[in-house]
Amino acid sequence: MNDKVFQKARRLLDRCPLPLSPAELERFKTDDFGLGQLEVEGFAFIDLLRTDLVRTTVIVLLPHQTLPEHKHPPYDGSPGKEETVRCLWGTFKVYVEGEAESKDLLIPPGKDAYYTARKEHSLSPGDQFTVPIDIRHWFQAGPEGAIAFIAQNRVNEDHNIFYDPESTGCKIPNVNT
């Protein structure tokens, strides 16, 4: 755990307008997807709900921090994951497959090949966007950072595909805890 980055994320979480219980705050943690540069590529999160059918999560991104490109494909009779992002605070940008509409994309340096989804949906508080199943996507905060609520159907996260060959994904236990 990178304590400095965690503390920054924890301070941002204090701005979350969604009430969180002490037990939930205890579960707040960061993940760098195995890429070793948490403040650039990574996120902090709390799973609020994890049942056999549903998962809801609060995500915190530091200023311009990027959650790397990935997708949630169908597998073994499961349809794959549909993921709805609702911005709670700051500016939460969702990038999906498609062409860039502006030239100022902030792709992590040297990682252009692993960020091919270039169509931006920039969400302000109260905006939400549903990422369709089996579509490449990645997230990035605006200059102040961002907090979002994520609603998603439950899948085995081991089937997620991350495109940076260095990435180990974000390990989520497949059993409910």
Ligand code: ZN
């Ligand atoms: Zn996703």
